[in-house]
Amino acid sequence: MSSSGARAAGTDGSDWKHREKVAVQYVTSVKYKNAMKRTLLYHAMLGATMLATAALAGVNSLYVWQALWIAASPACVIGFRGIMKNNVKLLSVYKLLLITCSLPAVIWGVLATLGVVPHKELYPLVGLTKPERYLMPENNLVIYFLGATTLMSHGFTLICISKLAYAWDITTRKTKSKEQ
Numbered sequence: 001m002s003s004s005g006a007r008a009a010g011t012d013g014s015d016w017k018h019r020e021k022v023a024v025q026y027v028t029s030v031k032y033k034n035a036m037k038r039t040l041l042y043h044a045m046l047g048a049t050m051l052a053t054a055a056l057a058g059v060n061s062l063y064v065w066q067a068l069w070i071a072a073s074p075a076c077v078i079g080f081r082g083i084m085k086n087n088v089k090l091l092s093v094y095k096l097l098l099i100t101c102s103l104p105a106v107i108w109g110v111l112a113t114l115g116v117v118p119h120k121e122l123y124p125l126v127g128l129t130k131p132e133r134y135l136m137p138e139n140n141l142v143i144y145f146l147g148a149t150t151l152m153s154h155g156f157t158l159i160c161i162s163k164l165a166y167a168w169d170i171t172t173r174k175t176k177s178k179e180q
Contacts, residue, residue, distance in 0.1 A: 047073025072101035
């Protein structure tokens with residue numbers, strides 16, 4: 001047993017806490033990587049659901065905001081690679097795609113469902129025939145719920161990216177602390 005072995009001179013054995021500290025950037029990295037994995041899975045599942053909807057009802061039944069969302073869904077792969085490789089550049093690309101494609105698509109979808117902005121159908125823009133049916137939920141509460149949770153998820157993802165970029169960029173913090 002280690003408790004019955006020799007003890008270093010000048011200690012009573014209670015000084016182990018200061019030696020067991022894990023660097024803050026590693027704790028932060030684990031915390032936000034796990035959280036970001038969940039938000040990426042949520043984003044990918046919604047994209048897959050919209051893709052399945054497009055496959056069942058036909059591409060011509062999509063609204064422009066839905067097509068934009070489907071087009072932005074593969075960006076989740078970039079986000080996953082970024083967190084798996086601890087690569088700030090990939091996370092920056094994912095952040096850019098999230099801000100330029102996904103967030104506007106969600107905001108447009110919610111506002112169109114609320115009736116604030118018109119739904120813009122995709123079929124006349126790409127020269128397809130008018131769809132016979134649309135696979136949108138009958139109850140708008142579903143769209144409101146998905147829109148609200150998706151906006152919160154994207155906001156949290158942007159926070160996670162900022163925290164991870166700060167945690168992984170130790171060299172910048174070290175040079176700033178030396179200058180002060």
